Amino acid sequence: MPGWDGYDVPGHVRRHWEVPVLVDNDVNLMALGEHVTAHPELDHLLFIKVATGIGAGIISGRRLLRGAVGAAGDLGHVAAPHVSDVLCTCGNTGCLEAVASGRAIIEHLTAVGVPAMTNSDVVALVRDGNTVATQAVRQAGRRVGEIIATCVSLLNPELVVIGGSLAQAGESRERIS
Template sequence: MDELLKVAPRPTGAGEMFQLLRDGHPRTRSDLATLTGQARSTIATRVDLLLSSGFVAPAGEASSTGGRPPATFAFNPAARVVLAVDLGATHSRLALTDLVGTVLAEHHETIAIAEGPGPVLDRVVEVGLDLLATARRPVSDLVSVGVGLPGPVEHSTGRPINPPIMPGWDDADVPALLSRKLRVPVLVDNDVNVMALGEHTSQWPEVDHLLFVKVATGIGAGIISDGQIRRGAQGAAGDLGHIAVPGGLDLPCRCGNTGCLEAVASGPAIASALKNATTSADVVALVRAGDLDASREVREAGRHIGEVLAACVSMLNPSVIVIGGVVAEAGEHLLAGIREVVYRRSLPLATQHLRIVASRTKGRAGVLGASAMAAEHVLSAAAIDALIS
């Protein structure tokens, strides 16, 4: 007996049926009836509703076994767009994407997050509207916004909580400030969680256990476990930067403690050890120019990061560790230092198939993750049912 015929009927409406179509594979009404066990008249009604919403579109005809070929239908990711926002301490990258993360228009510029939520978010709105115009999409096509912020975020409310490098942002209602002007739902998370989501969905969808590590002004990690982002009880999971480095230097950290990973291995920490560097970008430029001192300091920073990651490998057992952020652009020196220590200090079982790699998204991990977060919010069964009702 065909396995499809054993599937129990689905009890809910068009939104639930839409989930079957999200993989992009065209299906006929007959296919959907077989998959769900529901009457063909019910299937026809729900397909018509989804077609009218634009989220599902005709996809040609299936091969015929005799008579008129049946029509097929598939998810239409171009039906709507989302705005993806990646904010860092000194940069912003915004992208307008379709519902599967295809970038339609993009903008990157230098900002100062310390200017506060008012000026920064006003600029986000301005650039977002410009991107809609560039992509020739009406404002009515925008269905949600995803935002990554460079500090701790209470994901359920989208409010930053005591962010150390974001003066004036504590408890700011970021979703309300943006949705008031853009008139759509706004999802907010810590930037490293968003980057982990972007790297996972776009580059490693088949990997269920992944750690994304951002090395820049600060150091943090996003944790993918069982295919899902893990934020912890208060959204503070993955804060590697404030773990003490075993045997590390007793340097003061902005958190008030000493010897934290961020104090000894972040971009500014590396720059402080060099004569000709003041920023993370300066460090990268020196390494690329062949400066031996810069290369040596970056590799040593990698070793410090590896000391902390070795404990993470033993605790979380990821199959892939992705290294991103500005300092990772220095190339293999950082990765070599990390690999040297992780493979030496972690148990063989945990590292047997472990890959430690550079980010593949070329600086887009944040906007790709913000896009995925925003799209998921509007493509859930409940959201689709609310839309077409």
Template sequence: MRRADSSSAYAASGAGDLLQLLRDERPRTRAELAKLTGLARSTVGARVDALLATGLLAPSGEAASTGGRPPARFAFNPSARVVIGADIGATHGRLALTDLSGRPIAEIGQPLDITTGPGPVLDWVVSASQQLLGEAGREPRELIGVGIGLPGPVDHSSGRPMRPPIMPGWDGYDVPEHVRHTFDVPVLVDNDVNIMALGEHATAHPDVEHLLFVKVATGIGAGIISSGRLHRGAVGAAGDLGHVAALHAPQVLCSCGNTGCLEAVASGPAISSSLKDLGIATASNRDIVDLVRGGNIPAAHAVREAGRMIGEVLATCVSLLNPEVIVIGGSLAQAGESLIAGVREVVYRRSLPLATGSLQIVAATTGEQAGVIGAATMVVQQVLTADRVDSVIARQSAS
């Protein structure tokens, strides 16, 4: 998004650029827009009219009159179109129908086994999307895109999973093409932790330029926001913390074939294994969380120790990336302060004071909605760029 304090930057902008300014949902008059952008009143009027015709802009009352007829105000209309955001985990699926600001309108979720393969899982995504559209009274033509998060490495440019360790049958599968058999819209796919980072950033930390989102659940991964943008790396593998060697950890065999990986010693299944050795049975991450919240001391100690091991890896990340905020999310983050206390204990001790002086390590605020909000945000960020909006207006004008 271009900054409003550079009038020369707006002088040659089109309607798409004007929309970027208005996406803060603050109502403005044509005169205010002309003053803010440096554009002629007639140019602003033409571009406002073009945006009104798309429905992306809508009237928003009147400004105070200084004599004569009060000037009309206009604001971004996030309800003009809808987006599907899908968060697919190892054992769950969650979908949300959102508006163009990423706010959920309707949601659905259920247990889902990623190992059943792409066909059954994506068929559920499609059928659940149709259900949400129907429940919300929205037509398929109002859908502008589908965003999907998957629990493994993804080539974001093609939407194909890349050798995902816990997703048999998914390697190289054309996820967007499968969904486009039903919905002829852009379908964007990314790693589930990346979309959670986008969701938390957009919802809770929009002004933070450098953020690290860490998901601790069945697996462990990180989403990296650098200079306000998601960093995916060369092949979409950036942030794969789960397979970084954990310092001082036992040499437990990991699903990737190596030993001593962080995921093998600090994830939900690893904590369950350590509790089993103590005679405490847990069948899921939720069981671990319930034990900690219920005051079970061995469970709280196991979760805190996992936090310490995660903190040792994150201390390196702090020195390398220098984030302003580290957000701890995922199902195990719901175990109260035990996990985060362990992370903080090690990060603040091992990292340099310069890097940690203003560093915040906090729990995620978006909870189970982080993934679906982030998936929708990923779509909106691509579909509502200035160039794409101008293309839509040009097609409407030509038709």
């Protein structure tokens, strides 16, 4: 995170409280939490967070996979199929985040005259039956789903869990076998 590079967050927290401190990417912590509390019997789990950004926490062999420099699971900057011309905040075009994140949905809704400023607004619009918001979330879900399908083929998890603020716009949690 810009501005936090090199800052000793665990040391700072420990000066105030005598507690174990774990600092990590939010989706990695979500994956660990989901694995330990809800699915400890599984060896392989993929947690997908869809919110302002889009990322994955990967549990394989009961261990969190971080990759060579800790960036494993950064799905937001994977090229989304069929959208190569949309500019992303990273400077590239066609990133999944540019077309399927909360920010992208909010930008689309605003452009078509549906007021939304936050992911919570998007969720509320969907739950209230707004068809434009529902269609935008469904399209984003399809795009995320295309990338998840590739992840499933590559990683072969026992379970895929979808979380993050935009997941609240969907139906209740169900295990799909």
